[in-house]
Amino acid sequence: MINVLVVDDSKFVVHAMESILQDLQYHVAGVAYDGLQAIEKHMDCAPDVTLLDITMPNMDGLECLCKIMESSPDARVVMLSAVQDQDTIAKCLESGAVGFLQKPIRKGNTDDLNRLCAAISRALEGAKIR
């Protein structure tokens, strides 16, 4: 099973993503609500892929991404954000994110679910799944 860490400051988004991922047969290995928590959780649960929000309190997704990549260079992180600013998206990809998913991912929306599955598959290409 593919282990996913979900990071978002919105509890609503975290709960929705947990439900969506479970429906799609992914295993939610952990959740976090800001960048600081995400670093801890990433170390604790060593996920196969992390879905990481950008706009968050305490530590934003970009800084969190950089810290995760520093300590775990093989980490597979997909940004999941409503951010549309191309510079921010480019910065995330330059900093080691393996993908960018535009929010929202809606439970009943086939296009959204396909985007999600494709992003996770692409993120894991070449990665070893336990």
Ligand SMILES: [Mg+2]
């Ligand atoms: Mg946010």
